Amino acid sequence: MNQKGISIIIIILIIIGLLAAGGVFYYFLKGSNIFSEKKSDKSSKISCIYKKGEYEMRAYDSEGRATGLFDGKVRQEIPRSVYDNGNITIFNQADPNSYTYEIFCKKDGNYQFAKSSVVNSKETIFNAVNIPISAGQAHRYKFDWNALARGEKGATLMVDADGDSKFEKTITSDTELICEEFLD
DSSP: OOHHHHHHHHHHHHHHHHHHHHHHHHHHHTTOOTTOOOOSSTTOOOOSSOOBOEEEEEEEOTTSOEEEEETTEEEEOSTTEEEETTEEEEOSOSOGGGOEEEEEEEEOEEEEEEEEEEETTEEEEEEEEEEEEOTTOEEEEEEOHHHHHTTSOOEEEEEESSSSSOOOEEEEESSEEEHHHHHO
């Protein structure tokens, strides 16, 4: 390669470097907060920065029957229910408001959770987005699908923070619960 070819390559590399640096600079000028995270206290690891954890998904009906994963083993007690790879489907629900859904944490992280129901021939979808949870905690969701279909707060999340089966915190939400709402 001759001197002119080397000079052109060096100029191209310098331009690419300047463009990349300019893009990073522009990103920070726009007010990025990628280095900030909300913590409940100095010793807590809970934040809205996504971190994959390990969870067991469970559902309970009004008679106490369960479907889901319990200590790594599948249990299917609710009639017309199916557990498949972290998803629970209950077919032909007589009363969709009579079920509760639980996420039990085996390893700290954040989770996404979605459930839907048809009310008056219209599908209503609830989404929990990037919700932080710690090992040993259980998050239990109960839904009033009629309220959610009307745009009201019909999703209730109960948090068992220390694994003693007593819920220390309750949050109500509309069809979407996000991390920042959970931490407030």
